[in-house]
Amino acid sequence: MKIAVLFLMLVIISGMSLIGINQAFALTCFANVAGTWNDPNTWSNCNNGVPDDTGDTVDIFDNGDVQLNNDFVVSSVSVVEGGSLSINAKLTAQPLFVEGGSNLFINCNGELVLTEGGSNNGLITNHGILRTITGADFTNGGTYQSSGTDTFVGPFIGNAIEPIASICVVGGNLVPIDSTALLLAGAQSTTWMIPIVLSGIGIGLFVVSRKSE
Numbered sequence: 001m002k003i004a005v006l007f008l009m010l011v012i013i014s015g016m017s018l019i020g021i022n023q024a025f026a027l028t029c030f031a032n033v034a035g036t037w038n039d040p041n042t043w044s045n046c047n048n049g050v051p052d053d054t055g056d057t058v059d060i061f062d063n064g065d066v067q068l069n070n071d072f073v074v075s076s077v078s079v080v081e082g083g084s085l086s087i088n089a090k091l092t093a094q095p096l097f098v099e100g101g102s103n104l105f106i107n108c109n110g111e112l113v114l115t116e117g118g119s120n121n122g123l124i125t126n127h128g129i130l131r132t133i134t135g136a137d138f139t140n141g142g143t144y145q146s147s148g149t150d151t152f153v154g155p156f157i158g159n160a161i162e163p164i165a166s167i168c169v170v171g172g173n174l175v176p177i178d179s180t181a182l183l184l185a186g187a188q189s190t191t192w193m194i195p196i197v198l199s200g201i202g203i204g205l206f207v208v209s210r211k212s213e
Contacts, residue, residue, distance in 0.1 A: 069089055098121065
C-alpha cells in the first residue's frame, strides 16, 4: 500500500512539472515598429524569435505596423491604440482585442479565425475571411466594415456590419504580354491600340491617340 501511494505522488509531481515547463516557454511578444510577423526584428521580449505557439500572446503597440504573410497560431492578439495589423495569410487566435485608435485589416487573401471571440473598439476592415467559434463583440464600441466572408458562430454583439466595396480582383492578375502596338494612321490623327490581357477576364485595348500637327 505504501508503494502505491508513493507512485501516485510521483506521477502528480511529474505532471505539475510539465505544466510549469509549458508555461515557462509561453511568450508575450511586443511590436512597436513596422515589419513582418515572421521577422524577429519586429518583436521585443520574444526570445529573439517570433510569436508562433499556441501559448504566445501578441501585443502590437503605438507605431507598430505588422504584416502577417504566413500562417500562424497564437494564444491572443491585442492591437493597442496607434497600432496596426494587416493579415495576408491565416491567423488563428483565441481572443482578439482591437483598441480605440487602432486598425486591423484582413486583406483579400487573408483569414482570421477566433476560437474565443474578442472585442473591437477600433476599426476592423475585412476583405477576406473572418470566422468566430464562440461569437464576438465587434461593433459595440468600434467599427466593423466588410466586403468579405463573415461566419459568426455564437452571438454577434454590436451594431450592424458596414458593407463596403471589395478591392479584390476577381479572375486573376494583370498579365503582361510581348506584342507590338497596332498603328492606325490617318490624315488627322495617329492611334495606337495596345492589347492588354487580364487572365481569367479577357482581352482589352489601351488606346493612345495623338492628333497630327
